[in-house]
Amino acid sequence: MKIAIGNDHAGTDYKFAIVEYLKSKGIEVTNYGTDETSSVDYPDFVHPVAxxxxxxxxxxxxxxxxxxxxxxxxxxxxxxxxxxxxxNKEIAELTRAHNNANILCIPARFTAIPQAIEIVETFLNTEFEGGRHQNRINKIPMGC
Known part of the structure; x- marks a missing residue:
């Protein structure tokens, strides 16, 4: 599995912890985020991940x-x-199971690092349920 990760200044410590966790699981990671804590513009790090x-x-x-x-x-x-x-992990599970999300977004100011790791683990270990959920996803316009 390969994961692209990005962060702004508020997420730097979280990114380091998440990358360490992912690598410990044998997951390849591409880091597009800042490694600093000085203010940056988050779109600069989102676009390469997306x-x-x-x-x-x-x-x-x-x-x-x-x-x-x-x-x-x-x-x-x-x-x-x-x-x-x-x-939280419950939202991460539903985001994958019902919405087939392919990018996980974590709010650093509203989670602790151990909780963020739990969110990542849940997201990556949850399968999309399909069925009625696929019908709903089919009604979502695809990007710009």
């Missing part, structure tokens, strides 16, 4: 910023991207 997912260079993407709203909005402008904001 590009990798939409072009099948990554199986999934993970984005981390303060609220995760901005990264989710930006990613969802891309063709074929379904980015879901998850602040």
């Amino acid at each position: 590009n990798d997912v939409e072009n099948n260079k990554a199986d999934f993407g993970i984005l981390v910023c303060g609220s995760a709203n901005g990264v989710a909005m930006t990613a969802n402008k891309h063709q074929g991207i379904r980015a879901g904001l998850s602040w």
Whole structure:
């Protein structure tokens, strides 16, 4: 499995912890996020992640910023991207099972790092249920 990850300044510590977790599971990671804590513009880190997912260079993407709203909005402008904001493992599970999300967005200011790892683990280990959920996804326009 290959994951593309991106973050802004609010998500730097989270990104480091998530990357360490993913690598410990043998998952290949491409880091597009900042490694600094000084202010940056999150779209600069979202677009490369979304590009990798939409072009099948990554199986999934993970984005981390303060609220995760901005990264989710930006990613969802891309063709074929379904980015879901998850602040706990239950939401992460539903985002995958019901919405077939391919990018996970984590709000660093509203989760703790151990919780973020649990969210990532749940997201990656949940399968899309299909069925009635696929019918609903088919009604979502695909990007811009």
